[in-house]
Amino acid sequence: MRRCAWAGSRERYVRYHDEEWGVPQFDDRVLFEFLTLEAAQAGLQWYLILTRRDAYRKAFADFQPEIVARYGEAEVSRLMAPESGIIRNRAKVEAAVHNARVFLEVQAKHGSFARWLWGFVDGRPEVHAFCREEDVPATSPLAERISREMRSLGFRFVGPVMVYSYLQAVGLVLDHVTTCFRYEPLRAIAESLRNSAP
Secondary structure, eight states, rough: OOGGGHHHHHHHHHHHHHOOOOOOOOHHHHHHHHHHHHHHHHSSSSSHHHHHHHHHHHHHHGHHHHHTTTOOOHHHHHHGGOOOOOSHHHHHHHHHHHHHHHHHHHHHHHOOHHHHHHHHGGTTOOOOOOOGGGSSSSSOOOHHHHHHHHHTTTOOOOOOOOHHHHHTTTSSESSOOTTTTHHHHHHHHHHHHHHHHH
């Protein structure tokens, strides 16, 4: 069974690659989870975030943005304690709370965050066909456009590289290499979404 090389052999990475990465996500809670985790990952290895994912779920109320948006200084201070188990970077913790508030504003305006996000691709994932991982870009015009829009709305830690990684993770962009066993099943899902989109 061939996988994208980055999946390696560590169980958490393999499971994440096989079960989550690149699967189109339309649930707002899941989209907020990945937004928070991707921002936490900035400058760090994704594997480090995966090893602390359960701690992040506990720290951020299972990524319910309506709860996180109400966090104040007491909650931020609690999350900065070693016992929280998350990456104790105040700017990132405060960004998660701030982003939850902006996330809710987007929900209120568009009906759901998913509707707003997927609107950038008309509900149809971008399907790439990279044979080699070194050909997969770090960002793209789509990511740059979404990054600009997110920053204009007030989101933090949403540079183009982070946003592209986010789009890959939640399935707006299919970047499994063509030799990976996940490529064809996800391409089929993307095609079905293309056929069902208005």
